[in-house]
Amino acid sequence: MSAEERSTARGWAYSGPALAWTLVFFVAPMGLVLVYSLYTRVGGALDRTITFANYERALNTPVFRTALVNSIEVTLITVVVSVLVAYPVAYLLAYRVPPQLGRVLLVLAVLPFWTSYVVRSYSWLLVLARSGVVNRTLLELGLISSPITIANTRAATVIGFVHFFTMLMTLTIYASLVQIPESYRKAARDLGASGWRTLLHVTIPLSLPGVVVGAFLTFVLAIGDYVTPQILGGASELLLPQAIVLQVQRSADFPMAAALSMVLLGVIALAYLLSARRFSLTTR
Amino acid sequence: MRRLGTVVGALYLALVYLFIFLPVVTLMLFSFQDGRVPVPPFRGPSLQWYEALFANARMMAALRNSVVVGMVSAAIATLLGFLAAYGVARYRPAAARAVRGFLVVPIAVSYLVISLGLSIGANELAVGRSLALVVIGHVVINLPLAFLVVLSQMGEHQERLEKAARDLGASEIKVLALITVPTLLPGLLAAFALSFTLSWDEFVIALFLTRFDVTLPVEIWSSLRTGLDPETNAVGTLVFVLSIGLLALTYLIVARLSRRRV
Numbered sequence: 202m203s204a205e206e207r208s209t210a211r212g213w214a215y216s217g218p219a220l221a222w223t224l225v226f227f228v229a230p231m232g233l234v235l236v237y238s239l240y241t242r243v244g245g246a247l248d249r250t251i252t253f254a255n256y257e258r259a260l261n262t263p264v265f266r267t268a269l270v271n272s273i274e275v276t277l278i279t280v281v282v283s284v285l286v287a288y289p290v291a292y293l294l295a296y297r298v299p300p301q302l303g304r305v306l307l308v309l310a311v312l313p314f315w316t317s318y319v320v321r322s323y324s325w326l327l328v329l330a331r332s333g334v335v336n337r338t339l340l341e342l343g344l345i346s347s348p349i350t351i352a353n354t355r356a357a358t359v360i361g362f363v364h365f366f367t368m369l370m371t372l373t374i375y376a377s378l379v380q381i382p383e384s385y386r387k388a389a390r391d392l393g394a395s396g397w398r399t400l401l402h403v404t405i406p407l408s409l410p411g412v413v414v415g416a417f418l419t420f421v422l423a424i425g426d427y428v429t430p431q432i433l434g435g436a437s438e439l440l441l442p443q444a445i446v447l448q449v450q451r452s453a454d455f456p457m458a459a460a461l462s463m464v465l466l467g468v469i470a471l472a473y474l475l476s477a478r479r480f481s482l483t484t485r
Numbered sequence: 486m487r488r489l490g491t492v493v494g495a496l497y498l499a500l501v502y503l504f505i506f507l508p509v510v511t512l513m514l515f516s517f518q519d520g521r522v523p524v525p526p527f528r529g530p531s532l533q534w535y536e537a538l539f540a541n542a543r544m545m546a547a548l549r550n551s552v553v554v555g556m557v558s559a560a561i562a563t564l565l566g567f568l569a570a571y572g573v574a575r576y577r578p579a580a581a582r583a584v585r586g587f588l589v590v591p592i593a594v595s596y597l598v599i600s601l602g603l604s605i606g607a608n609e610l611a612v613g614r615s616l617a618l619v620v621i622g623h624v625v626i627n628l629p630l631a632f633l634v635v636l637s638q639m640g641e642h643q644e645r646l647e648k649a650a651r652d653l654g655a656s657e658i659k660v661l662a663l664i665t666v667p668t669l670l671p672g673l674l675a676a677f678a679l680s681f682t683l684s685w686d687e688f689v690i691a692l693f694l695t696r697f698d699v700t701l702p703v704e705i706w707s708s709l710r711t712g713l714d715p716e717t718n719a720v721g722t723l724v725f726v727l728s729i730g731l732l733a734l735t736y737l738i739v740a741r742l743s744r745r746r747v
Contacts, residue, residue, distance in 0.1 A: 211575075212572040214572065215576065216584050218568055218569070219566060219569035219588055219632065220569070220587065222565055222624060222625070223588055223590075226621050227599070229602075230599065230603050230605065233606055233609065234598060234601055234602045290498065290501050293494050293498055297491075313509040315682070315728040315729055316508075316512070317724040318702065319688050319702045320705060320720075320725070321508065321509075323717060326713065327508065327511050327512060328507055330524060332525075333524055333525075334507070337525040337526075364504065364508065421595070426595075427597055446597070449693070455601070455605055458601055462598040465598065466595075469594075473593070
């Protein structure tokens with residue numbers, strides 16, 4: 202055995218346990234999800250005949266189709282609003298605030314990231330409930346005469362999501378803003394571009410990679426999340442992850458849940474392809 | 486004009502920070518509520534809900550379970566992630582790129598789908614749901630991160646040290662134990678802490694794969710059914726403070742260790 206072959210064999214040996222773990226406990230279960238999505242559940246028993254019936258149901262039954270459309274809508278709204286909220290924050294922290302203070306503020310901005318995931322949604326319930334902080338404040342200020350319903354609506358889900366993902370996006374956008382050499386912006390200024398023109402034609406295009414990475418992460422994490430819509434949206438509307446959990450918990454219909462999961466993964470794959478294309482266009 | 490911009494910017498930041506901190510501050514404040522409902526007006530402060538929490542046997546059992554699951558799964562994820570990173574970075578198997586790509590795939594798949602897969606697998610093998618399954622699931626989601634964290638810390642400086650030790654006749658095991666692990670300690674610690682925090686906070690996998698013995702997030706989830714409850718505020722506050730404390734501690738240790746090495 203040559204030195205190089207021995208080295209390669211060692212590399213495989215060290216990586217082996219991790220590869221085996223991923224193969225057995227990730228790839229195999231994903232294979233099972235795929236196979237199960239082609240089975241059906243008939244009268245409480247598993248029918249192992251291969252069929253696309255679940256996919257047909259997923260795309261043709263109003264409940265499931267609505268859940269898919271709702272999920273995509275809520276996720277896209279979340280991505281757009283989070284970018285709009287986070288970009289100015291990242292921009293101010295990167296360029297307008299003294300560097301030392303900027304770093305402190307950045308750490309502060311992501312601190313509530315570390316509240317427990319379930320508790321974070323519950324905290325928003327405290328804030329948005331009919332007797333909660335927001336309603337109380339608005340009543341005291343005389344802006345409303347009776348409490349308004351925010352909890353258990355799509356708005357509550359979006360608020361919960363935007364809260365979490367603003368923190369995430371502030372990080373990714375900040376990271377790409379501080380990498381832009383100051384000389385680029387100075388050059389634009391020296392050549393007579395106004396502040397706004399520099400922002401529109403230099404800074405924003407160069408920071409797009411950070412925006413795209415943040416937007417993609419947000420999309421993937423939001424569309425697959427069960428906790429936030431379940432706690433904050435409640436029964437107001439069904440999102441895809443809620444539909445999946447219902448299939449498992451209420452009807453023990455694993456094949457249907459598996460098919461809906463494959464649809465979810467399909468949507469994520471599509472989002473990846475779109476953002477990957479955009480990404481390579483902007484970095485070229 | 487410039488002044489106006491500064492004022493608008495400061496106002497905007499203040500608003501966003503209010504938005505970011507409103508829920509967590511509300512959560513913490515009303516954990517000290519002297520009354521049955523955690524909504525305004527605030528009365529107190531009272532520690533009665535913390536007393537109730539520490540007397541709550543189910544919650545305390547769930548807390549212990551979460552710590553054990555977090556420790557075990559973080560230890561496995563860090564060990565496997567370290568070995569894999571070492572193999573890929575030092576020996577560069579022909580397919581190093583493929584190995585790296587393969588190991589990070591689980592990041593892109595929703596926890597919900599991973600837990601569904603493990604659930605179906607357990608059903609097929611007629612394995613009962615248990616905390617051991619949750620450990621397996623948490624290693625799956627944390628392994629990619631532990632691997633990437635350790636890999637990012639493998640520099641040429643360490644590679645030269647390892648080569649020097651090998652040239653001086655140290656065995657493979659000795660190189661690993663006396664050179665690689667000590668030089669990578671900050672990265673290993675960071676990987677462990679990150680894995681632990683993510684595991685201890687993870688909900689969906691723990692919900693799907695446990696039945697009687699549950700983890701803390703699942704127990705908190707069941708307690709939500711009774712509506713707004715100051716005890717939930719108390720446990721949420723406790724979890725938040727513990728997580729931040731752990732991360733701050735890790736950060737300090739890692740910063741200290743890496744400074745000493747430079």
